[in-house]
Amino acid sequence: MDHTTTMDGPVHLPLPDREPAPAEGCPTCGELAAWREADRRRGDMSAVTDRNVEIRRHPHGEGGR
Numbered sequence: 001m002d003h004t005t006t007m008d009g010p011v012h013l014p015l016p017d018r019e020p021a022p023a024e025g026c027p028t029c030g031e032l033a034a035w036r037e038a039d040r041r042r043g044d045m046s047a048v049t050d051r052n053v054e055i056r057r058h059p060h061g062e063g064g065r
């Protein structure tokens, strides 16, 4: 066993600007995106991440079954 302890190779972390876009015509997503920007301005990046998750999971009112 002689594993060298180097850093991992090129790891592509998700860039902060690769965020889900709010669905067009979905008022909830529009609000989430607005709150996300407000959170970002406050420097609250964990809240920004939460908004991104919410936008990604939002069903956008389609069917809603």
Ligand SMILES: [Zn+2]
Residues within 6 Å of the ligand: 023, 026, 027, 028, 029, 058, 059, 060, 061
């Ligand atoms: Zn939505």
